[in-house]
Every structure is written in structure tokens, then in C-alpha cells.
Amino acid sequence: MKKHLLNVTSNIEIARNIFEMKLTGSGVGNMTTPGQFLHVSVGNHSSKLLRRPLSICDVDLDREEVTLLYRAQGEGTKQLSQKSAGEVVDVLGPLGNGFDLADMDKNKNALLIGGGIGVPPLYYLGKHLKKKGIEVTFILGYQSIEDSFYIEKFKDIGETIVTTVDGSLGIKGFVTDAMMNVVENEPVIYSVGPAIMLKAVEERAVGLRGYLSLEERMGCGIGACFACVCPTETRESGYVKICSDGPVFKMGEVVL
Amino acid sequence: MSRLHVALPGLNMKNPILPASGCFGFGKEYAKWYDLSVLGGITIKAATLEGRFGNPTPRVAETESGMLNAIGLQNPGVKKIIENEIPALEPYNIPILANIAGSTEEEYIEVTRQISSSARISAVELNISCPNVKEGGIQFGTHYKSAADLTRKVKAVSEKPVYVKLSPNVSNIVEMAQAVEEAGADGLSMINTLVGMKLDWRTGHPILANKTGGLSGPAIKPVAIRMIYEVSQKVSLPIIGMGGVSTAEDVLEMMSAGASAVAVGTANFVNPYVCPEIIEQLPKLLDEIGVENISEMTGRSTKQWKTPLSSR
Numbered sequence: 001m002k003k004h005l006l007n008v009t010s011n012i013e014i015a016r017n018i019f020e021m022k023l024t025g026s027g028v029g030n031m032t033t034p035g036q037f038l039h040v041s042v043g044n045h046s047s048k049l050l051r052r053p054l055s056i057c058d059v060d061l062d063r064e065e066v067t068l069l070y071r072a073q074g075e076g077t078k079q080l081s082q083k084s085a086g087e088v089v090d091v092l093g094p095l096g097n098g099f100d101l102a103d104m105d106k107n108k109n110a111l112l113i114g115g116g117i118g119v120p121p122l123y124y125l126g127k128h129l130k131k132k133g134i135e136v137t138f139i140l141g142y143q144s145i146e147d148s149f150y151i152e153k154f155k156d157i158g159e160t161i162v163t164t165v166d167g168s169l170g171i172k173g174f175v176t177d178a179m180m181n182v183v184e185n186e187p188v189i190y191s192v193g194p195a196i197m198l199k200a201v202e203e204r205a206v207g208l209r210g211y212l213s214l215e216e217r218m219g220c221g222i223g224a225c226f227a228c229v230c231p232t233e234t235r236e237s238g239y240v241k242i243c244s245d246g247p248v249f250k251m252g253e254v255v256l
Numbered sequence: 257m258s259r260l261h262v263a264l265p266g267l268n269m270k271n272p273i274l275p276a277s278g279c280f281g282f283g284k285e286y287a288k289w290y291d292l293s294v295l296g297g298i299t300i301k302a303a304t305l306e307g308r309f310g311n312p313t314p315r316v317a318e319t320e321s322g323m324l325n326a327i328g329l330q331n332p333g334v335k336k337i338i339e340n341e342i343p344a345l346e347p348y349n350i351p352i353l354a355n356i357a358g359s360t361e362e363e364y365i366e367v368t369r370q371i372s373s374s375a376r377i378s379a380v381e382l383n384i385s386c387p388n389v390k391e392g393g394i395q396f397g398t399h400y401k402s403a404a405d406l407t408r409k410v411k412a413v414s415e416k417p418v419y420v421k422l423s424p425n426v427s428n429i430v431e432m433a434q435a436v437e438e439a440g441a442d443g444l445s446m447i448n449t450l451v452g453m454k455l456d457w458r459t460g461h462p463i464l465a466n467k468t469g470g471l472s473g474p475a476i477k478p479v480a481i482r483m484i485y486e487v488s489q490k491v492s493l494p495i496i497g498m499g500g501v502s503t504a505e506d507v508l509e510m511m512s513a514g515a516s517a518v519a520v521g522t523a524n525f526v527n528p529y530v531c532p533e534i535i536e537q538l539p540k541l542l543d544e545i546g547v548e549n550i551s552e553m554t555g556r557s558t559k560q561w562k563t564p565l566s567s568r
Binding site: 226 | 280327330332524526527
């Protein structure tokens with residue numbers, strides 16, 4: 001595992017408080033598994049010490065460029081949003097276990113469900129699945145049209161259904177409201193978002209195989225501090241560490 | 257002997273740097289980042305008699321130049337630590353300091369009895385200062401008599417030297433240190449975290465599921481320095497100093513205050529390589545001030561040098 005100093009090539013606001021940061025450097029070559037994350041330091045002289053776990057949204061291996069999308073909500077991510085092209089960002093990673101695509105060979109379709117800032121890793125995942133010849137459908141949930149992002153890019157990969165809580169774009173409601181019609185052909189589910197959303201997705205996907213990627217406040221990001229644990233009934237220890245055992249788990253593996 | 261060598265009861269360390277308990281797991285996670293043999297020692301995560309799941313999440317909250325944690329002593333229990341975790345440290349020829357915790361005196365005693373008999377354990381650190389569990393922990397660390405009683409009982413069964421980890425959440429830490437010294441402690445670890453709290457201004461509710469947590473990081477370093485400075489003048493026990501240390505300069509400052517070795521905690525989360533980087537930096541800083549052996553740094557703040565440092 002490695003620490004890298006990556007150079008910012010761009011860092012722009014693409015939706016309300018949602019930033020797209022592109023970084024280049026030699027460390028990018030290892031970022032080949034969708035669903036992994038980078039543990040990002042917001043600044044060398046910041047009083048915000050802890051790193052931010054940001055999921056990998058896209059990787060261009062030829063250009064050695066990684067794309068991260070994040071919401072500038074707290075003081076630390078706001079500082080990160082001030083970084084401009086040419087500045088250096090200190091990252092650990094790639095960390096965690098990403099999505100397992102091995103058992104997708106038998107299946108010809110996948111349903112990728114993301115909510116809010118859980119959407120970004122589905123982009124890199126969708127590209128990988130499409131490359132394997134798998135038919136990909138996305139359900140992307142946002143608060144409103146102002147908070148939505150990357151929809152056209154997702155449409156380039158596969159059918160994309162959008163939901164917004166206020167109904168300003170796509171279907172009014174939550175991602176689960178759009179699930180019923182698309183689970184009939186028994187896709188493999190891949191979902192990223194807050195625990196409450198993942199729980200609802202899991203309830204509607206009974207009988208289907210799938211993977212969930214969890215979000216949690218992290219300390220070290222490498223499995224040492226036990227900050228980001230989640231209960232499980234499938235392991236003797238009774239818990240998993242989201243940063244190092246996850247963040248991706250099989251559906252049903254953790255207690256949400 | 258290396259100029260960074262320090263010797264404390266049970267802990268013969270090639271340098272004074274060891275990770276602090278709870279900030280390094282049982283070592284194996286950081287072993288993926290660097291060779292742990294470079295460390296002066298390792299403090300492993302607290303052991304209790306039975307496995308504990310700890311507190312609900314969120315368990316961490318960031319604060320200015322620091323963080324709050326309320327992990328709640330999550331660990332697999334002393335038996336599994338002895339069977340699974342300690343053997344994994346076998347390849348590294350460095351002292352291991354085992355942190356022990358409990359809800360009752362009996363639990364502390366039994367955990368100490370078991371873990372101190374493990375050949376690989378060099379010393380035990382009596383955790384009477386964890387602010388994040390409802391029973392035990394800090395209850396023992398905030399009353400002089402119960403701290404002294406527990407120290408005495410643990411000392412009676414321990415096969416290895418006993419360091420008592422002191423809480424800063426007391427009105428007089430010097431009296432606490434004196435009480436455990438009199439009870440037979442072999443050394444002190446100080447300081448544990450300061451109890452704190454953070455609210456989400458939008459909801460008005462605490463960020464941590466446990467509501468309160470222990471404050472660590474550079475924000476608490478001045479408190480640690482002051483307490484080590486005061487305690488080291490009143491007790492004759494060696495002190496493992498800790499609290500917000502993140503640079504080699506911090507290490508020498510803390511040793512100057514009275515510490516004989518220094519533990520690094522939260523800084524490991526910021527930079528997993530912080531301990532080896534500090535160790536590499538220390539000789540350069542010693543050269544800068546003309547000090548040959550790092551052990552000379554201990555307690556400099558209260559010593560009068562007969563000759564100026566520069567001519568030594």
C-alpha cells in the first residue's frame with residue numbers, strides 16, 4: 001500500500017456543492033478496481049487532520065489520471081474544493097476491496113443503484129461491466145435537479161433512470177421507487193449510498209445477488225482504528241471493518 | 257549502543273518511539289506499510305477478558321487540530337489476542353506493551369495474569385483512563401484510592417512491569433501519579449484523551465453515537481507537556497509520554513518535559529509512515545543541538561546544565 005502525491009489537473013463544481021477533481025501521478029496505475037477509495041488529505045497546513053475517504057469515480061490509465069467526485073459540505077471538503085490546477089494532493093490508496101466482477105460472466109445484466117454522493121463509483125464500475133459485455137442499467141437518486149450530476153455520462157454506458165426527492169428531474173421519489181420494473185429480469189445489484197438507502201434496496205432485491213458499498217466516518221482508513229465498523233452475522237467476530245474488509249460487501253453480509 | 261536507545265522497565269528500546277494503544281490495532285495493518293522492526297516498540301490495542309464490540313457508529317468526529325473518538329475498547333478478548341494477534345508480531349524483534357482494560361478489578365487482574373504470562377509481552381499498560389466505556393476504565397482512573405488499589409492488585413499478579421496510563425480528566429494528576437507510584441507501578445503512561453464533545457449545528461445533536469468522546473491530536477499536546485512536566489518532578493517513575501505528538505520536534509519537546517519514551521497516536525491516521533519518519537529525523541535534530549544520546553533529553557526542562565550544551 002502506498003502514499004502518493006498527485007497533481008491536481010482540474011477541480012470544478014459540477015452541481016450544487018459537488019466537485020469533480022482530476023488528479024495525475026504515477027500512483028494512478030494501481031487504481032484498476034472499481035469500488036476502491038482514496039484517503040485524501042485536504043491540506044498540508046490544515047487544522048483538519050483526518051483524511052477524507054473519497055471513492056474512485058473514474059480512471060484514465062493512459063493519462064494516469066483519476067477522477068474523484070465529492071460534496072463540499074464540511075470545512076475539510078470545502079478546503080479541498082479550493083485546490084486549483086497544479087497543486088498537490090496527498091492520498092493513500094487505492095484502499096479497500098472493490099466490486100467483485102468475477103461472477104458476472106454468467107449474467108448478462110446488472111442494475112447499479114446510487115444515491116447522492118454514492119453515485120460516483122458506479123461510473124467506473126459501469127464502464128468495467130460494459131467492457132465485459134454486460135448490459136448495465138443505472139438508477140441514480142438525487143435531492144433535486146440542482147444536485148444531479150454525470151447523468152449524460154451514465155447514459156453513454158447504459159439505460160439511466162433518475163429519481164429526485166422533489167420531482168424536479170425524472171421520477172419523483174427515491175431510488176427504490178424506480179426499482180420494481182427493472183428487477184424483473186433478475187439483474188445482479190450493485191448499490192452505493194447511505195445505509196438507510198442500502199437497506200431499502202436490499203429489502204426490494206430479495207432473492208437477487210448483489211453487492212453493497214457502505215459509507216461511514218473513518219479514522220485511519222486501513223483497518224487499525226476500528227472507527228468504521230459494521231455489525232455482521234456472517235463472521236465469527238460479529239463485525240466487519242468498512243475501510244479494510246469493505247467498503248463493498250455481498251448483499252446480506254452486513255446488518256444495515 | 258545506538259544514540260537513540262532508551263531503556264525503561266521491561267522495555268529495551270532501540271529508539272524512544274512506539275505507537276500508542278488503540279491507534280495501531282495489533283500492528284498487522286501497519287505491517288503492510290513498513291517494517292515494524294524499525295520501531296522502538298509497539299503498544300497493542302486494549303485487551304478485555306471477553307471480546308467487546310464497542311460503541312455504535314459514528315465513532316470518530318474531527319475537531320480543530322484533533323479528533324474525538326469513542327471506539328469503546330473493541331477487541332476480540334484476551335485469549336484470542338494471545339492466540340492470534342501476538343504471534344503475528346513474532347517476526348519483529350521489538351518490545352510489546354500490552355494495554356489491559358476491564359469493567360471490574362477481577363477482570364483487570366485476570367487479563368493481566370493471562371497476557372503478562374505471554375513470553376512475547378514485555379510490559380503491561382494498565383488502562384484506567386478510557387473515557388468511552390460505561391463501566392471500569394476511567395472510574396478507576398479518577399479516584400486515587402481505587403487507582404492505587406487496582407495498581408497494587410494488578411502488580412501482584414503481573415509477570416511483567418506495569419505502566420499505569422493516567423487520565424488527564426482529573427483535578428490533580430500529580431496526586432494520582434503519586435498514588436500509583438506508592439502502589440508499586442513500574443512506570444507511567446500519560447496522557448490518555450480529554451473528554452470532549454461535538455455537535456452538528458444543523459441538528460443540534462452530538463456527532464458521536466456515544467455523545468462524548470476522547471479528544472486527541474496536536475490540540476492536546478500542550479496539556480500533555482504540562483502534565484508530564486509536573487508529574488515528572490514529583491515522581492521517580494519513568495514516563496511514556498503521549499498526547500498529540502506528530503513530529504520529531506514534538507518528541508524532543510515531550511522528552512524535555514520529562515518523558516523517557518514517546519508514543520505516537522492520532523498522527524498514525526494522518527500519515528501511516530509517521531513513526532519511521534520521526535525515527536529517521538531524530539538524529540538530525542540531536543545533531544542540531546549538539547546532543548549525543550537521546551536519553552539525555554529526558555527532563556531537560558527542569559535541569560540546570562553545568563556547561564552549555566554547545567560545548568559538550
